[in-house]
Amino acid sequence: KHPFWETQPVGQFNEIGDSTLPEGPIEAPKPLSEVRPESYNLPGAYEWTTCDIDDDAAAAEVYNLLSNNYVEDDENMFRFNYSKEFLRWALRPPGYFKQWHIGVRVKGSKKLVAFITAVPAKIKVRKEIVLMAEVNFLCVHKKLRSKRLAPVMIKEVTRRVHLENIWQASYTAGVVLPTPISTCQYWHRSLNPKKLIDVGFSRLGARMTMSRTMKLYKLSEKTITPGFRKMELRDVPEVTRLVCKYLAQFEVAPNFDEYDVEHWILPKADVVDSYVVESPVTHVVTDFCSFYTLPSSILMNSNYSILKAAYSFYNVATKTPLIQLMNDALIIAKKNDYDVFNALDLMYNESFLKELKFGPGDGHLHYYLYNYRLCQPLKPSELGLVLL
Ligand code: YNC
Ligand code: MG
Structure with a gap:
């Protein structure tokens, strides 16, 4: 076979x-x-x-x-x-x-x-x-x-x-091979529902009009969390401490050092975006969220040729509720003209997907290890690894 x-x-x-x-x-x-x-x-x-x-x-x-x-x-x-x-x-x-x-x-x-x-x-x-x-x-x-x-x-x-x-x-692969260590599902949060429906990415829900749909996905103009700002080079040590402590709880996860965080998490225009929450009082960084930019070509549509998608990357909430942090990430993505925000159901993502109006996608992402056996497949919530 x-x-x-x-x-x-x-x-x-x-x-x-x-x-x-x-x-x-x-x-x-x-x-x-x-x-x-x-x-x-x-x-x-x-x-x-x-x-x-x-x-x-x-x-x-x-x-x-x-x-x-x-x-x-x-x-x-x-x-x-x-x-x-x-x-x-x-x-x-x-x-x-x-x-x-x-x-x-x-x-x-x-x-x-x-x-x-x-x-x-x-x-x-x-x-x-x-x-x-x-x-x-x-x-x-x-x-x-x-x-x-x-x-x-x-x-x-x-x-x-x-x-x-x-x-x-x-x-990772979309196809089943011997043998997944875990299988995740993509969830999608519409930011520009009209375009997503026009290009066939999503469909108008039953008993929904376009204007009701646009209202459903409307986001506030400005982020909500006090001290929410773009990550800077000076944040690398604190973000490294936050992400290491956070990822330690998962069964499979990267072990980042400061050089890795500078490379993988520090913002790079149109590639990776990261935001921290710096306490207005203590100036301590308590939370951060990140997403990468991966557009898709739209293959058969005369109105649009590119779908601009953000993909949830690593998010750590110690003080801000994760839902609020991710809602701020959605607000930023919408402001920067992304059409859709995608996330896998791994780490703690399940705790915000439904509430923030993500819908489940078709198609699964299978995770694999080469020359390393796990006795039991992992639940997505036990996975702390996001590959590109
Ligand atoms: C796949 N995605 O099962 P069997 S993901 C691994 N990953 O082998 P052929 C794959 N294996 O079943 P084609 C695979 N897809 O007979 C197929 N296979 O044992 C297996 N698509 O080869 C398949 N990119 O050349 C079968 O197939 C064998 O001409 C058949 O080429 C496949 O990057 C492919 O989806 C995927 O470009 C290149 O379809 C082609 O179809 C294609 O006859 C569109 O191959 C793009 C696409 C895959 C994205 C990805 C992760 C790849 C992981 C590879 C495995 C790494 C192992 C670890 C190596 C380092 C080890 C150390 C230490
Ligand atoms: Mg071939």
Whole structure:
């Protein structure tokens, strides 16, 4: 049923519920001298390339491949449109390896036709901190699908990860593979309901008019929480303390240091936005929220070509009620012209989704670990990891 995945060190479907299997690495690390030194073989017409995402021409090639061939919804109405700046952010965190940004070209024309990436991350799994690769942006050109190119790309990224003496990975996918450690659902909060209905992202509810719908989703003009402001560089130490303490309670979550927080949480225009609550009295930062910007191309609509979406990232509330903090995030997103605010049902998100008028999406996001077994799948509320 899964001729490739059955050969890989991942939890297999026939092991589900087998509580005799130990939690932890499935295979022991090998001496680096035993890691294959040369790349895997591609079909004859293709060659490997390393994509230097810092270079404008290389970033444009990757952008074009993904914007035309990356993930679409089940009905092929929308396709993720990651910006070049977003890709640079996603692919160059502290300690990144440029040789983990892997492309495949046609030998003759040099056209880029496939891509896969990994970045390093420290992930806490239960009580252990495991150095992992986060694998993302696996993409094969539409004309080259179903030729078993993906397994070769996955083996090649695995080889390059092993060469850095890293033996575990985390990744998410919309498809079911052996075997999810958890399955989350996306929820959507309309900010611009008229456009969302026009482009087919949402439908007018039963017994609802457009004007009633617009009223339903109306938000206040200004944020409500006193001391709510954009995060600045000087907030990095306090935000790091807040996020570390918060993420420690989940079964799988990143283990951020200040460099990670500066990279992943500090605002970057049109890529990631973060707001803190600084107490007007004590000037202590007590809460923060963040979201990233990932537009989708609208594939078949003559009025609109881009859906501007915000995705909930990491949110920590110690003093402000989480609902109020997230309502302020919605207000900011609306003010900045986002059409929709998306969030997964992980961490404590379930506690605000319904109240803040998010609706459940179709389609699920499955979380996976490579070469690390968990005995039981996790509830989304036990997950503290958001991948891009
Ligand atoms: C997928 N998304 O099951 P079996 S998510 C992993 N992730 O293998 P072919 C996938 N595996 O079942 P195609 C996968 N999708 O026979 C398919 N597969 O064992 C498996 N779509 O290969 C599939 N991007 O080349 C099957 O399929 C085998 O031509 C079939 O290519 C697949 O980035 C794909 O959704 C996804 O571009 C490239 O459909 C193509 O269809 C495509 O014949 C649109 O492949 C874009 C899209 C996926 C987004 C993502 C996470 C990827 C994780 C990869 C696994 C990483 C493992 C850890 C490595 C490091 C280890 C260490 C240490
Ligand atoms: Mg293929």
